[in-house]
């Protein structure tokens with residue numbers, strides 16, 4: 106196996122929210138790395154901490170959220186920078202946002218300001234980071250719009266967001282995010298709000314661009330289908346931790362964590378008609394009160410009393426690059 | 440036996456402009472839809488956003504007035520055309536058709552206890568009160584897998600999946616014949632969806648329910664339905680038995696949808712390919728076959744003539760489709776095991 110160059114490394118990240126009702130440990134000890142030119146899929150159910158992980162990396166957390174501990178290491182020409190240690194609105198962080206790491210969001214409509222044209226907003230991003238003339242920025246914007254296959258790019262550049270469909274706006278969002286050729290693109294549910302045919306177009310486009318630019322993508326989604334189609338490696342999140350991670354084929358063909366297994370079994374698959382689905386039992390726990398020990402234990406079919414509800418399992422590397430947090434595979438060393 | 444027959448259903452919404460709300464156009468949200476639902480079966484309505492699924496459902500529930508067409512309900516040996524009834528005349532039939540909405544967070548009144556939410560239809564219709572009402576609510580809660588003790592709680596104390604169970608219990612209170620489920624699992628956590636789908640299937644058996652199941656998720660539809668109708672811009676473009684439709688699609692739009700579904704299996708990665716165009720504006724649909732601008736098989740006639748919706752199957756295995764080339768094309772389906 107060839108060792109690939111790391112571009113981003115998250116180490117033991119913890120991000121908490123303080124609320125009247127208590128503390129939400131939205132991200133509670135997450136570690137992963139993003140390698141050059143790969144798509145890392147971050148998958149998990151609503152509320153497991155995917156978006157908060159992304160917001161932590163870009164340091165765009167809401168006011169009541171803070172990084173409690175951990176490192177966010179960006180590897181670039183100048184060495185390694187720990188983003189977790191930078192001031193939120195420092196010049197350095199501003200330069201990194203957009204230029205080194207950029208992000209696209211689920212709701213394209215909410216990501217653009219309604220009062221400026223799409224082109225003006227895209228130009229602003231370029232002018233902020235690069236010393237080019239307005240005419241040059243505009244030329245680059247049109248070129249990027251063509252790259253993302255927007256018909257009539259010369260016209261669309263002067264249109265307002267409300268004049269475009271959700272799919273077209275998401276293309277503009279991608280064009281904007283890619284216009285500075287970032288090392289890492291974080292895409293948070295980029296297709297969840299779109300229809301399935303438009304989703305397929307956008308996913309295809311992202312893959313093409315990623316190959317062309319050799320950029321790395323962190324693709325966040327709750328859709329196992331999207332992950333299987335897009336990701337090179339996968340990290341499965343459950344309640345603020347990464348339960349299992351590994352190569353996409355390993356995760357889908359040889360899932361080990363009881364949660365990953367149950368999740369894959371519970372989703373209806375095209376072409377397989379069964380009378381009953383194998384449902385995961387129980388409910389998603391309340392975020393103020395995670396279960397003790399292994400946080401999946403109340404829903405787990407392999408629950409071992411006195412162990413799973415008492416101790417927290419640690420990461421076990423069961424095969425090169427395939428890591429699981431579960432006592433069934435060891436996980437007791439601490 | 441046919442429970443519901445929808446014939447040439449149309450619902451047009453006016454597009455108005457300016458202070459005096461002058462009508463400048465029409466959105467043909469539903470434009471000549473026909474289908475039948477047999478007692479005890481599940482018919483799925485699939486299609487992308489804005490194709491008219493919810494509007495079709497609202498007409499059937501008579502939450503809105505259809506512009507044209509018939510909605511014939513057969514209950515207790517009688518036959519009524521709901522499309523032709525108004526206001527009070529509809530009242531005796533409303534109990535037969537109930538709805539389960541997509542969003543369990545907004546469809547429950549936060550100020551009412553579960554007991555009152557589920558019991559309300561029984562109370563309003565004078566079916567039960569007092570202790571008897573409580574017993575019936577307890578029974579309904581049990582049927583949907585909730586503890587009867589929960590009836591004194593308010594909705595906020597429940598998770599999304601539990602709330603959807605409450606919504607279902609309420610829908611079942613009047614022992615309806617037909618339950619319209621509009622994207623019933625779309626807003627739920629992935630790990631909870633299977634529980635609710637299983638529950639819907641169990642209840643169908645237990646209460647002899649008939650479902651009109653609306654979804655844009657083809658894998659869910661394949662799982663739960665007996666027959667599937669595919670809608671595009673207000674019209675049904677294909678309708679067949681589930682296996683038949685998935686294995687042997689006859690409409691290019693159905694093929695496109697099947698290709699577009701991201702399969703949860705990395706072995707199918709090459710399938711992800713470019714799909715043409717976007718869904719056109721329903722206020723201004725394309726000429727001829729509405730799909731022709733995006734269709735890889737379109738020919739001259741497709742730009743000019745709307746294809747006839749016809750049975751290209753047999754009497755035993757009817758397969759309705761509106762494509763000029765349905766008989767000639769061999770489209771790619773998905774083998775069902």
Ligand SMILES: Nc1ncnc2c1ncn2[C@@H]1O[C@H](COP(=O)(O)OP(=O)(O)OP(=O)(O)O)[C@@H](O)[C@H]1O
Nearest residue numbers: 122129131150151152153154155156157158167392
């Ligand atoms: N601003 C905030 N204040 C308080 N809690 C928050 C805030 N933002 C997120 N959380 C909580 O943090 C946890 C993780 O949220 P996050 O948005 O990261 O989930 P997610 O995995 O992105 O889910 P989804 O799939 O729904 O987008 C949740 O319990 C959420 O309620």
Ligand SMILES: Nc1ncnc2c1ncn2[C@@H]1O[C@H](COP(=O)(O)OP(=O)(O)OP(=O)(O)O)[C@@H](O)[C@H]1O
Nearest residue numbers: 452466468487488489490491492493494495655721
């Ligand atoms: N009250 C209304 N007034 C005007 N237009 C309407 C109204 N309700 C629906 N429409 C339009 O009718 C068309 C069909 O809408 P409908 O809600 O039935 O679609 P749908 O298939 O349920 O879509 P989705 O999957 O997004 O729920 C859309 O173009 C919609 O904008």
Ligand code: SF4
Nearest residue numbers: 399402405413431432
């Ligand atoms: S550690 Fe125990 S409870 Fe957690 S997933 Fe493994 S077997 Fe289940």
Ligand SMILES: [Mg+2]
Nearest residue numbers: 155156157293
């Ligand atoms: Mg999120």
Ligand SMILES: [Mg+2]
Nearest residue numbers: 492493494621
């Ligand atoms: Mg709808």
